[in-house]
Amino acid sequence: MRVLGVDPGLTRCGVGVVEGVAGRPLTMLGVGVVRTPVDAELGQRLVAVEQGIEAWLDEHRPEFVAVERVFSQHNVRTVMGTAQASAVAMLCAARRGIPVALHTPSEVKAAVTGSGRADKAQVGAMVTRLLRLDAPPKPADAADALALAICHIWRAPAQNRLQQAVALHAAKAPITSKGRTA
Amino acid sequence: MRVLGVDPGLTRCGVGVVEGVAGRPLTMLGVGVVRTPVDAELGQRLVAVEQGIEAWLDEHRPEFVAVERVFSQHNVRTVMGTAQASAVAMLCAARRGIPVALHTPSEVKAAVTGSGRADKAQVGAMVTRLLRLDAPPKPADAADALALAICHIWRAPAQNRLQQAVALHAAKAPITSKGRTA
Numbered sequence: 138m139r140v141l142g143v144d145p146g147l148t149r150c151g152v153g154v155v156e157g158v159a160g161r162p163l164t165m166l167g168v169g170v171v172r173t174p175v176d177a178e179l180g181q182r183l184v185a186v187e188q189g190i191e192a193w194l195d196e197h198r199p200e201f202v203a204v205e206r207v208f209s210q211h212n213v214r215t216v217m218g219t220a221q222a223s224a225v226a227m228l229c230a231a232r233r234g235i236p237v238a239l240h241t242p243s244e245v246k247a248a249v250t251g252s253g254r255a256d257k258a259q260v261g262a263m264v265t266r267l268l269r270l271d272a273p274p275k276p277a278d279a280a281d282a283l284a285l286a287i288c289h290i291w292r293a294p295a296q297n298r299l300q301q302a303v304a305l306h307a308a309k310a311p312i313t314s315k316g317r318t319a
Numbered sequence: 320m321r322v323l324g325v326d327p328g329l330t331r332c333g334v335g336v337v338e339g340v341a342g343r344p345l346t347m348l349g350v351g352v353v354r355t356p357v358d359a360e361l362g363q364r365l366v367a368v369e370q371g372i373e374a375w376l377d378e379h380r381p382e383f384v385a386v387e388r389v390f391s392q393h394n395v396r397t398v399m400g401t402a403q404a405s406a407v408a409m410l411c412a413a414r415r416g417i418p419v420a421l422h423t424p425s426e427v428k429a430a431v432t433g434s435g436r437a438d439k440a441q442v443g444a445m446v447t448r449l450l451r452l453d454a455p456p457k458p459a460d461a462a463d464a465l466a467l468a469i470c471h472i473w474r475a476p477a478q479n480r481l482q483q484a485v486a487l488h489a490a491k492a493p494i495t496s497k498g499r500t501a
Contacts, residue, residue: 179421180413181489183406187414207399217389220399221406224365228407231362232369239361307363 139166141199141230142285143190144278145207145223147173147182150189151278154197155268155286163287165268166197168279179221186222190229202230203289205281206239234308240288245281248288260284321348323381323412324467325372326460327389327405329355329364332371333460336379337450337468345469347450348379350461361403368404372411384412385471387463388421416490422470427463430470442466 138158144151150171157163171189173182194202204227207220230237243253249263261273261280267287274280320340326333332353339345353371355364376384386409389402412419425435431445443455443462449469456462 178413178419178485178489180409180419180486183410184413187410217402220402221409224403224406225410227362227403228365228369228410231360231366237360237362303360304362307360 138201138290139197139199140201140203140286140289141193141197142282142287142289143202143204143223143226144281144285145205145219145226146278147179147186147218147222148175149276149278150186150222150226151276151280151282152190152193153274153279153283153286154193154199155283155290157290159291162269163267163290165270165283167193168274168283169193170276170279183221183225186225187229190226194229194233194235199235201238201289202226202235203238203240203285205245205285206241208241231304231308234305236304238289240285240292244292245284245288248291249284257281320383320472321379321381322383322385322468322471323375323379324464324469324471325384325386325405325408326463326467327387327401327408328460329361329368329400329404330357331458331460332368332404332408333458333462333464334372334375335456335461335465335468336375336381337465337472339472341473344451345449345472347452347465349375350456350465351375352458352461365403365407368407369411372408376411376415376417381417383420383471384408384417385420385422385467387427387467388423390423413486413490416487418486420471422467422474426474427466427470430473431466439463 139156142153152171153168154166155163156166171186173185204223207223227237246255246260247253250259257277264280264283265273274283321338324335334353335350336348337345338348353368355367386405389398389405409419428437428442429435432441439459446462446465447455456465
């Protein structure tokens with residue numbers, strides 16, 4: 138199973154590709170960050186995120202995309218950017234018929250460290266160990282993206298097969314929408 | 320000046336196209352709602368919003384897209400959907416080099432009714448009068464989209480010319496992003 142994990146953000150959007158199955162050693166296929174300039178127009182930043190995600194999908198052809206679930210109780214400004222970047226990531230995946238899974242930060246932390254309250258350093262250390270890397274991926278967004286992918290591989294393999302079937306079906310029969318023109 | 324107004328939402332995304340200049344009678348070119356089913360996967364809903372917005376851009380070729388600015392102090396669930404739908408609308412416009420403007424709900428109400436605290440009925444009544452329609456557009460999301468377009472036409476024509484130049488420049492020289500692959 139090949140999963141692209143996405144830690145959404147407008148300034149830094151972490152991306153990481155992991156291959157493997159639950160119970161076997163995992164392999165990292167790629168890790169990076171899609172960056173957009175803080176001073177660019179919002180629309181242009183979203184286009185840049187789209188181009189970045191598309192490039193990762195083209196290169197690695199993941200079967201699943203795992204995106205961090207965004208909550209709105211945090212900082213208002215940050216949350217809006219995160220929600221917008223995550224929308225672009227979900228859109229890119231759904232357009233290709235790739236099933237999208239959302240995992241909360243505490244689900245991800247619990248999956249890779251055993252504790253939903255683990256800190257960044259602990260997540261980075263476990264990602265390094267689980268993927269047999271020389272050093273923790275930097276910045277933290279990149280490590281978080283890999284942790285999301287690992288979390289997805291380890292959670293509910295049966296559910297993944299169902300999601301994949303549903304997403305393929307939905308991609309073949311797109312939802313239509315109507316409008317009225319004067 | 321031709322403007323597509325977008326009142327973003329996942330369940331109902333209002334869209335309306337208005338043509339005209341400040342100080343002259345305005346013309347409605349189209350109004351409608353892009354709908355997506357509540358029970359569909361989030362990714363599929365975003366794809367449906369994208370297809371809907373793209374169809375409106377193809378048909379009406381607006382010079383500007385005006386989107387309602389989303390705030391996060393409201394209902395958490397609704398705000399996330401609204402932020403995601405608005406991201407898709409901004410992405411579609413920016414990809415084509417169409418400048419995107421964000422207007423707050425109170426700016427829009429103040430522009431069309433004279434009061435930033437006007438209710439839905441008052442906005443609907445003024446949109447009907449300003450565009451010389453037979454009846455207020457239904458649902459309210461459709462009327463709000465037209466109000467957004469009117470608001471944009473009436474606010475800062477000089478600023479619009481600047482925005483247009485910047486957006487065209489940005490579309491010609493897209494932002495690049497980097498990543499590392501194992």
